[in-house]
Amino acid sequence: MPSASSLDVPAIAGRSLAAKMKPPSRFGDKAFEWLTMAMALAVVVLVFLVGWQLARGSSLAIRRFGFHFLTTSTWDPVAEHFGALPFIYGTVVSSLIALIIAVPLSIATAIYLTELAPLWIRHPIVSLIEMLAAIPSVILGLWGIFVMIPWLRDYPFPWLKKLFGWTPFFRGPIYGVSMLAGGIIIAIMILPIVTSVSREILRSVPNLQREAAYALGATRWEVTRIAVLSYARKGLFGAVILGLGRALGETMAVTMVIGNTPQIVASLFAPGYTLASVIANEFTEATTDLYLQALFEIGLVLFGITILANLIAQLLLKTMAVSMTTRAVQ
Amino acid sequence: MNPQKIASRLFFGLGFAAFAIGAQAQMTINGAGATFPYPIYSKWFDEYATVDPSVRFNYQSIGSGGGQKQILAQTVDFGASDGPMSDDNLAKAPGKLLHIPTVAGADVVAYNLAGNPALKLDSDTIAGIFLGQIKKWNDPKIVALNSGASLPDQEIVVVHRSDGSGTTYIWTDYLSKISPEWKQKVGTNTSVNWPTGLGGKGNEGVAGQIKQTPGAAGYVELIYAVQNKMSYADIKNAAGEFVKPSLESITAAMATAQIPEDFRFSITNAPGKSAYPISGATWLLVYERQKDAAKGKKLVEFLKWALTKGEDMAKELDYAPLAPQLRDRVLKRVDEIKI
Numbered sequence: 001m002p003s004a005s006s007l008d009v010p011a012i013a014g015r016s017l018a019a020k021m022k023p024p025s026r027f028g029d030k031a032f033e034w035l036t037m038a039m040a041l042a043v044v045v046l047v048f049l050v051g052w053q054l055a056r057g058s059s060l061a062i063r064r065f066g067f068h069f070l071t072t073s074t075w076d077p078v079a080e081h082f083g084a085l086p087f088i089y090g091t092v093v094s095s096l097i098a099l100i101i102a103v104p105l106s107i108a109t110a111i112y113l114t115e116l117a118p119l120w121i122r123h124p125i126v127s128l129i130e131m132l133a134a135i136p137s138v139i140l141g142l143w144g145i146f147v148m149i150p151w152l153r154d155y156p157f158p159w160l161k162k163l164f165g166w167t168p169f170f171r172g173p174i175y176g177v178s179m180l181a182g183g184i185i186i187a188i189m190i191l192p193i194v195t196s197v198s199r200e201i202l203r204s205v206p207n208l209q210r211e212a213a214y215a216l217g218a219t220r221w222e223v224t225r226i227a228v229l230s231y232a233r234k235g236l237f238g239a240v241i242l243g244l245g246r247a248l249g250e251t252m253a254v255t256m257v258i259g260n261t262p263q264i265v266a267s268l269f270a271p272g273y274t275l276a277s278v279i280a281n282e283f284t285e286a287t288t289d290l291y292l293q294a295l296f297e298i299g300l301v302l303f304g305i306t307i308l309a310n311l312i313a314q315l316l317l318k319t320m321a322v323s324m325t326t327r328a329v330q
Numbered sequence: 331m332n333p334q335k336i337a338s339r340l341f342f343g344l345g346f347a348a349f350a351i352g353a354q355a356q357m358t359i360n361g362a363g364a365t366f367p368y369p370i371y372s373k374w375f376d377e378y379a380t381v382d383p384s385v386r387f388n389y390q391s392i393g394s395g396g397g398q399k400q401i402l403a404q405t406v407d408f409g410a411s412d413g414p415m416s417d418d419n420l421a422k423a424p425g426k427l428l429h430i431p432t433v434a435g436a437d438v439v440a441y442n443l444a445g446n447p448a449l450k451l452d453s454d455t456i457a458g459i460f461l462g463q464i465k466k467w468n469d470p471k472i473v474a475l476n477s478g479a480s481l482p483d484q485e486i487v488v489v490h491r492s493d494g495s496g497t498t499y500i501w502t503d504y505l506s507k508i509s510p511e512w513k514q515k516v517g518t519n520t521s522v523n524w525p526t527g528l529g530g531k532g533n534e535g536v537a538g539q540i541k542q543t544p545g546a547a548g549y550v551e552l553i554y555a556v557q558n559k560m561s562y563a564d565i566k567n568a569a570g571e572f573v574k575p576s577l578e579s580i581t582a583a584m585a586t587a588q589i590p591e592d593f594r595f596s597i598t599n600a601p602g603k604s605a606y607p608i609s610g611a612t613w614l615l616v617y618e619r620q621k622d623a624a625k626g627k628k629l630v631e632f633l634k635w636a637l638t639k640g641e642d643m644a645k646e647l648d649y650a651p652l653a654p655q656l657r658d659r660v661l662k663r664v665d666e667i668k669i
Contacts, residue, residue: 074523075523076522076523077494077519077520077521077522077523078516078517078518078519078522078523079517079523141531142534142538145535145538145539145542146538146542149542150542153542153543173485175487175528175543176542176543177528177530177539255492255531255535256530256531256535256538259528259529260492260528260529260530260531261524261527261528261529271528271529273529277492280493280531281492281493281494281521281529281531282493282494282521283393283395283494284365284392284393284394284395284396284493284494285393285394285395285493285494285495285496285520285521286395286494286520287394287395287398287399287415287416287419287520288416288418288419292395
């Protein structure tokens with residue numbers, strides 16, 4: 001609040017000087033506003049252009065197959081029958097597997113790094129995790145084929161089969177390459193981003209929160225649960241959604257370990273196929289128009305799924321916020 | 331930084347600038363397409379730079395589909411494809427497109443069996459395995475062909491390419507020729523709707539899965555199997571002989587196959603006694619009437635060089651050169667390109 005005396009000062013010091021001075025130009029502010037607005041709009045335009053371009057590129061396939069494209073399972077480039085259902089299924093299931101594995105791991109790592117770890121150990125672990133993010137997808141894929149798959153096939157998979165063979169998810173022959181292997185490799189790939197975003201969010205929780213909880217006599221676990229996690233819930237959810245976005249579009253490494261067989265089978269030991277993989281696999285050699293357009297439509301479907309996932313996330317976030325405020329009121 | 335280092339960097343920089351200026355005076359001929367012949371093509375372009383320094387080749391190995399698309403759209407000076415173009419696609423061309431075969435390769439049936447027994451297979455067993463009808467290694471049909479080998483009571487894990495490829499084109503072309511059931515159910519293409527098996531990306535993906543999976547069988551390019559020391563089967567050809575895949579038996583297939591005037595041929599299941607049945611060529615795609623006279627002239631000169639001197643380099647890189655008779659026919663066709 002400006003005080004009366006400070007307002008008086010220029011009046012006394014010289015009215016003439018104030019009159020001579022031009023008001024400061026607002027042009028810089030305006031220009032900055034326009035510039036940032038243009039940048040923000042460019043992103044929106046880009047998203048629309050991608051969608052429009054995909055729709056245009058697949059118009060022939062859309063007209064030919066209509067809604068059946070999403071509900072049929074045959075993918076036959078020779079007879080030109082194209083259905084995307086097994087690929088949609090594969091994308092969704094492999095991403096879910098990845099989230100189930102990666103989210104607890106990432107958040108636990110983030111909690112350890114911000115709340116519990118001794119200071120000297122934090123930095124090395126953080127940089128190691130960031131290094132994991134720097135490994136090229138194709139290298140991870142090759143590692144997947146030559147190291148991970150044989151190991152999974154010989155040790156964890158038979159063990160899973162023995163333990164959970166009675167459920168439909170762990171049945172049938174074990175080849176190594178499988179939906180489960182695809183999910184695991186995606187989990188490895190989204191781990192760094194989910195971890196580092198979660199860590200940033202936990203770090204931004206004000207220390208006052210923690211101190212208040214400690215003052216009330218909370219144990220370390222209670223502090224983490226009540227003061228930190230519930231405060232950071234929204235942000236952590238955002239980190240998970242960021243991970244999901246990457247999982248849906250992950251291509252190269254998944255293609256190398258998922259087995260590339262378009263089928264819908266409950267068993268996670270059976271090979272699968274994802275939307276991104278079929279594009280990567282078949283785009284270069286697609287010679288006929290309809291074939292190429294069907295691949296474009298696969299891209300459109302993937303684009304749609306990504307948007308849908310984000311919309312659902314927004315909705316969940318809203319209901320979460322509501323439940324949190326109602327709880328606070330109670 | 332010491333003065334010597336600075337001097338050497340300056341020198342290097344100047345040299346680079348001079349190179350860039352020199353390159354401007356050069357003509358660049360652009361091509362795009364098939365991945366299978368990429369190693370030999372880049373060797374050719376490299377060698378040809380010493381033969382005719384005034385022309386540079388720029389080749390992007392983006393896949394046969396892309397090669398066909400770009401030559402149809404005339405965004406490149408020549409295309410390249412591992413399979414001949416379909417009638418539909420040829421009809422879209424703004425001018426007459428010529429198919430110029432360059433080198434050939436083969437698909438081998440690679441497998442992973444304990445003790446690495448030498449295997450012999452025929453068309454019946456191959457089709458049976460890939461249609462999912464022969465499921466075990468000790469199936470009577472396989473045993474009958476391999477009386478000496480001890481074949482285990484093990485499931486055959488079929489591995490195929492998941493990415494579209496010329497390798498798959500040759501493979502499915504062969505299966506369509508020898509098995510009516512395959513032709514009707516699956517057909518020939520760079521990628522198909524597989525009745526059975528796991529898909530691996532690229533030769534390295536298929537080879538990796540075969541090596542890692544006991545009891546696996548799949549097809550990979552001959553070069554790839556040789557370089558990775560994989561075991562592969564002898565195949566019974568149309569003349570009833572068991573033939574080992576080799577550069578000689580591929581060239582033999584080319585020498586005995588029926589080759590039409592437009593060179594859109596298939597050499598799978600060739601009738602020759604020593605012909606390896608799962609072989610295939612790769613093509614360059616060039617317009618008969620060249621728009622740019624200067625470029626067209628250089629391109630024709632290069633093609634002639636590639637089909638003579640270039641063919642002699644093929645074997646070093648494990649590609650099968652064209653059979654001599656075929657080479658003469660192709661050279662004659664190159665002469666007909668109008669500049």
